[in-house]
Amino acid sequence: xxxxxxxxxxxxxxxxxxxxxxxxxxxxxxxxxxxxxxxxxxxxxxxxxxxxxxxxxxxxxxxxxxxxxxxxxxxxxxxxxxxxxxxxxxxxxxxxxxxxxxxxxxxxxxxxxxxxxxxxxxxxxxxxxxxxxxxxxxxxxxxxxxxxxxxxxxxxxxxxxxxxxxxxxxxxxxxxxxxxxxxxxxxxxxxxxxxxxxxxxxxxxxxxxxxxxxxxxxxxxxxxxxxxxxxxxxxxxxxxxxxxxxxxxxxxxxxxxxxxxxxxxxxxxxxxxxxxxxxxxxxxxxxxxxxxxxxxxxxxxxxxxxxxxxxxxxxxxxxxxxxxxxxxxxxxxxxxxxxxxxxxxxxxxxxxxxxxxxxxxxxxxxxxxxxxxxxxxxxxxxxxxxxxxxxxxxxxxxxxxxxxxxxxx
Amino acid sequence: xxxxxxxxxxxxxxxxxxxxxxxxxxxxxxxxxxxxxxxxxxxxxxxxxxxxxxxxxxxxxxxxxxxxxxxxxxxxxxxxxxxxxxxxxxxxxxxxxxxxxxxxxxxxxxxxxxxxxxxxxxxxxxxxxxxxxxxxxxxxxxxxxxxxxxxxxxxxxxxxxxxxxxxxxxxxxxxxxxxxxxxxxxxxxxxxxxxxxxxxxxxxxxxxxxxxxxxxxxxxxxxxxxxxxxxxxxxxxxxxxxxxxxxxxxxxxxxxxxxxxxxxxxxxxxxxxxxxxxxxxxxxxxxxxxxxxxxxxxxxxxxxxxxxxxxxxxxxxxxxxxxxxxxxxxxxxxxxxxxxxxxxxxxxxxxxxxxxxxxxxxxxxxxxxxxxxxxxxxxxxxxxxxxxxxxxxxxxxxxxxxxxxxxxx
Numbered sequence: 001x002x003x004x005x006x007x008x009x010x011x012x013x014x015x016x017x018x019x020x021x022x023x024x025x026x027x028x029x030x031x032x033x034x035x036x037x038x039x040x041x042x043x044x045x046x047x048x049x050x051x052x053x054x055x056x057x058x059x060x061x062x063x064x065x066x067x068x069x070x071x072x073x074x075x076x077x078x079x080x081x082x083x084x085x086x087x088x089x090x091x092x093x094x095x096x097x098x099x100x101x102x103x104x105x106x107x108x109x110x111x112x113x114x115x116x117x118x119x120x121x122x123x124x125x126x127x128x129x130x131x132x133x134x135x136x137x138x139x140x141x142x143x144x145x146x147x148x149x150x151x152x153x154x155x156x157x158x159x160x161x162x163x164x165x166x167x168x169x170x171x172x173x174x175x176x177x178x179x180x181x182x183x184x185x186x187x188x189x190x191x192x193x194x195x196x197x198x199x200x201x202x203x204x205x206x207x208x209x210x211x212x213x214x215x216x217x218x219x220x221x222x223x224x225x226x227x228x229x230x231x232x233x234x235x236x237x238x239x240x241x242x243x244x245x246x247x248x249x250x251x252x253x254x255x256x257x258x259x260x261x262x263x264x265x266x267x268x269x270x271x272x273x274x275x276x277x278x279x280x281x282x283x284x285x286x287x288x289x290x291x292x293x294x295x296x297x298x299x300x301x302x303x304x305x306x307x308x309x310x311x312x313x314x315x316x317x318x319x320x321x322x323x324x325x326x327x328x329x330x331x332x333x334x335x336x337x338x339x340x341x342x343x344x345x346x347x348x349x350x351x352x353x354x355x356x357x358x359x360x361x362x363x364x365x366x367x368x369x370x371x372x373x374x375x376x377x378x379x380x381x382x383x384x385x386x387x388x389x390x391x392x393x394x395x396x397x398x399x400x401x402x403x404x405x406x407x408x409x
Numbered sequence: 410x411x412x413x414x415x416x417x418x419x420x421x422x423x424x425x426x427x428x429x430x431x432x433x434x435x436x437x438x439x440x441x442x443x444x445x446x447x448x449x450x451x452x453x454x455x456x457x458x459x460x461x462x463x464x465x466x467x468x469x470x471x472x473x474x475x476x477x478x479x480x481x482x483x484x485x486x487x488x489x490x491x492x493x494x495x496x497x498x499x500x501x502x503x504x505x506x507x508x509x510x511x512x513x514x515x516x517x518x519x520x521x522x523x524x525x526x527x528x529x530x531x532x533x534x535x536x537x538x539x540x541x542x543x544x545x546x547x548x549x550x551x552x553x554x555x556x557x558x559x560x561x562x563x564x565x566x567x568x569x570x571x572x573x574x575x576x577x578x579x580x581x582x583x584x585x586x587x588x589x590x591x592x593x594x595x596x597x598x599x600x601x602x603x604x605x606x607x608x609x610x611x612x613x614x615x616x617x618x619x620x621x622x623x624x625x626x627x628x629x630x631x632x633x634x635x636x637x638x639x640x641x642x643x644x645x646x647x648x649x650x651x652x653x654x655x656x657x658x659x660x661x662x663x664x665x666x667x668x669x670x671x672x673x674x675x676x677x678x679x680x681x682x683x684x685x686x687x688x689x690x691x692x693x694x695x696x697x698x699x700x701x702x703x704x705x706x707x708x709x710x711x712x713x714x715x716x717x718x719x720x721x722x723x724x725x726x727x728x729x730x731x732x733x734x735x736x737x738x739x740x741x742x743x744x745x746x747x748x749x750x751x752x753x754x755x756x757x758x759x760x761x762x763x764x765x766x767x768x769x770x771x772x773x774x775x776x777x778x779x780x781x782x783x784x785x786x787x788x789x790x791x792x793x794x795x796x797x798x799x800x801x802x803x804x805x806x807x808x809x810x811x812x813x814x815x816x817x818x
Contacts, residue, residue: 007783307713320729
């Protein structure tokens with residue numbers, strides 16, 4: 001009898017997940033119960049309490065149980081999670097009661113006020129540069145790379161991403177650039193070094209700013225760069241170009257109006273800019289487990305919500321590119337490097353930490369593969385901007401590219 | 410004394426227009442009164458009643474007075490109207506009471522219900538193919554062209570536009586395409602002829618559909634084409650690719666949800682598509698005079714409003730390109746051809762008709778130059794679409810382009 005309700009619950013969880021192309025297996029009893037076919041792999045649930053947790057609040061319970069080894073995954077983790085994401089998207093936007101409650105609670109607790117942003121950013125970015133050095137590229141770019149061809153290395157793809165951004169912005173030597181959310185400073189340094197611009201770069205992460213200053217000094221471009229440890233809301237001064245790569249997800253939709261004002265007052269109506277961010281096809285909260293464990297306060301906006309930034313400032317959208325596939329591949333590179341560094345990571349932190357980060361990296365790769373997350377680059381300009389290109393051909397013309405770099409380096 | 414209040418009113422109208430870089434002159438009295446400097450040219454107002462009309466309801470009064478020769482423009486008409494547009498945008502979104510009332514009235518009268526759409530489209534597109542043949546390109550494309558270089562001819566630019574659209578869609582021989590709002594059929598015929606696809610093309614304009622069928626027969630591609638005289642809401646069947654060039658402006662924002670359903674039910678979640686339309690940086694009604702005289706029911710949507718089409722159907726935005734400068738140039742080509750055909754147009758219609766169309770073409774060129782209108786191409790795809798390119802380089806690679814055309818023609 002007992003195994004009969006367990007079997008029913010297992011089936012319910014499987015159906016609730018939209019019948020993904022994986023096998024769900026429940027152990028812990030006299031026999032292993034299963035449902036589904038092992039398409040992409042098997043999700044092994046250790047006991048019925050874990051199964052009950054999945055039934056009540058799948059988003060949080062899956063991650064938490066995975067950390068505790070009460071859930072194990074057999075087969076390629078990214079493939080299995082992609083199958084789960086695909087199935088969940090096919091069910092599309094059915095209301096999940098328990099998830100919604102915990103999700104709303106997290107949203108409240110992790111508001112991106114000035115104080116909240118500082119705390120949220122500290123949570124993720126100040127856990128030690130040494131950790132990120134284990135699995136990011138050598139210049140520590142922690143945003144989607146751009147692979148002109150899928151076969152190039154991560155280092156080449158991150159370099160290509162920076163050039164793609166700089167070319168989209170048509171940077172000219174001597175121009176003034178403001179960067180909001182500069183990470184470890186790689187893009188600011190690249191812009192100064194290869195395009196001859198002056199950059200004021202803002203970030204509230206103490207450790208990242210310290211590293212960026214050291215790096216700029218090493219690369220002898222300190223005279224062109226100012227790294228400022230401050231909130232984006234305190235950005236001051238004026239500039240020709242505003243750029244922000246991978247920060248909008250941390251701004252939160254209720255702060256888009258403030259972000260709009262910052263852009264408008266820095267570039268005026270003659271400037272231009274680029275936002276690079278994780279977005280969505282329609283408004284939905286970020287996965288609750290990712291917010292709990294990885295990105296407190298994170299929110300990938302839908303394009304409609306992003307327009308709240310451009311509309312009030314009368315900024316024209318010039319170009320939007322979706323690089324979703326590039327982020328899936330970037331994450332696969334990171335995951336591979338991370339797996340190679342697991343012994344070191346485990347010795348720096350612990351096994352639970354390893355499992356949190358493995359699930360986060362693999363789950364994010366799966367979300368970009370399945371299309372529940374998108375990666376957007378948006379180029380925009382004020383009404384009086386005179387640097388608007390006639391076509392986008394120059395972005396892809398390798399002969400002009402060579403000229404461009406000669407002229408500006 | 411009388412000239413003193415006229416002078417004050419003239420100054421008030423000039424300031425109300427945001428002090429454009431033109432001269433405003435009022436004749437009809439013992440002396441010609443002027444305000445402003447003749448930067449781009451002079452706007453000559455024939456009498457004080459016309460001036461009073463401009464003070465009360467500038468959008469409608471300017472156009473109506475221009476038709477009646479109660480307003481004349483000295484200098485290049487596009488330049489003068491661009492100066493007026495620039496000044497008006499700098500004042501940005503101040504409430505204009507009288508304009509708002511007449512604007513709301515027009516919106517109500519020109520609703521894009523099925524019957525309304527038929528009437529609105531008939532108003533503009535069924536005034537005789539002969540008229541449009543006088544000033545459009547030889548294949549009668551009445552939408553923004555794409556100039557790989559500003560110096561190419563209008564014919565070349567319209568051809569390049571069609572190829573730009575087809576390449577963005579990555580059309581493959583044998584694929585099924587649905588086109589909503591096909592004009593005189595040029596794109597449908599081009600897709601069938603050069604890319605080997607089967608097209609079902611919809612349009613509610615009787616004259617355009619008749620012409621398109623004749624043209625397809627002439628070009629011997631009738632077997633690949635079906636031209637259907639029907640409303641977009643009645644589009645049926647399924648397809649690989651959905652395309653609509655220059656129709657969304659006639660749909661109206663209150664019908665975006667219906668348009669979304671049409672796209673979703675034809676392409677499912679594996680298809681892809683492109684919308685090409687006139688848009689705005691922020692929501693605002695189309696100029697009231699243009700709606701009254703030229704495009705009843707016309708509404709160029711803001712990008713935020715356009716997202717109402719993609720969001721409910723879980724369609725991912727892949728690529729957005731702003732071709733505003735290309736539409737300004739297209740309109741300048743049309744205006745030049747129109748001016749050369751004025752004697753013929755006047756003999757087919759009358760002098761008032763000539764002035765209406767001159768003002769419409771010049772005013773539209775000015776709006777795209779000043780940036781009060783934008784031209785967007787949006788590429789989108791369902792979650793399971795497999796034809797998503799890795800980068801956009803293939804759009805600009807002329808060696809691959811040659812291969813592409815060889816392979817498909």
